[in-house]
Amino acid sequence: MSEDTEKGAGEPKPLTQVTRQALKTHSGEFELDSITYINFHDRGISDLGCIGECTNLQHLNVSMNDISRLAPLSTLKHLVTLDISANRITQLDALKDADSLHTLNAAGNLISSIDKLACLAKLEHFSNLRLQDKVHQLFNPVCHGASYKKRLLSLMPRLKVLDGEVLSGKGSEVFRICSEIDAALQGTPTSGPIPEMSKPQPWFASDSLRLKDSKAQDAAIDDVTKKFKDVLVDCQRLQEEGQRALDQAKSSSTQQGIEHLKNLDLSM
Secondary structure (H helix, E strand, C coil): CCCCECCCCCCECCCCECCHHHHHHHHCCCCHHHCCEEECCCCCCCECCCHHHCCCCCEEECCCCCCCCCHHHHHCCCCCEEECCCCCCCCCHHHCCCCCCCEEECCCCCCCCHHHHHHHCCCCCCCEEECCECCCCECCHHHHCCCHHHHHHHHCCCCCEECCEECCCCCHHHHHHHHHHHHHHHCCCCCCCCCCCCCCCCCCCCCCCCCCCHHHHHHHHHHHHHHHHHHHHHHHHHHHHHHHHHHHHHHHHHHHHHHHHHHHHHHC
């Protein structure tokens, strides 16, 4: 039984502090600098401990813990994706040198102002940021500001995705249209006025199929009636012909049966 798993429970036991043994047990690596991926989601962690010794770490998930300080992450130069959502983080300064960082999920923390995010603006590859998750009701105080999105994009114009919204590139226009439709259905005002939809109109006037000439109308009715009667006559004729053919077939079959019986009597 590994120390990273609670005995008999099958669930990871709380760590509180990240240790070398926990990192090695979780990753299966003997050396910390060989670890590239760590998932410590919901482990009761309050101290990231020696995680900074995993100098080649690329993907880290420490969401839903009790972390308030990110200082141990300052040495992780190769970090590409980082999930620190649902913690108690107020500062992101420890990420100012994470030059490889591409995606950060920091929803559900205590980041209070746009200024706290300035350290991310200079990261060359950084393009995907989440500070709020409406599905899971995770927010930061900064998200409630009236000009939150505008100010954030002014600070980080290279962002391609913000809070799950595709801002540029493939899918951005589709996302915008879907968002406007969703907002309209929910009665939420969008960035611009929603045009009023015109009422559906009939394809043609209600009297366009009426025959205005009564004589022409009578003639049309007579023509249809005559054709219907002709069809009935043809059906009756076909029925009679079919019945005659059936009777002839029965008669022929009966006569053949009688002749067969006679032949059998003669042979005996």
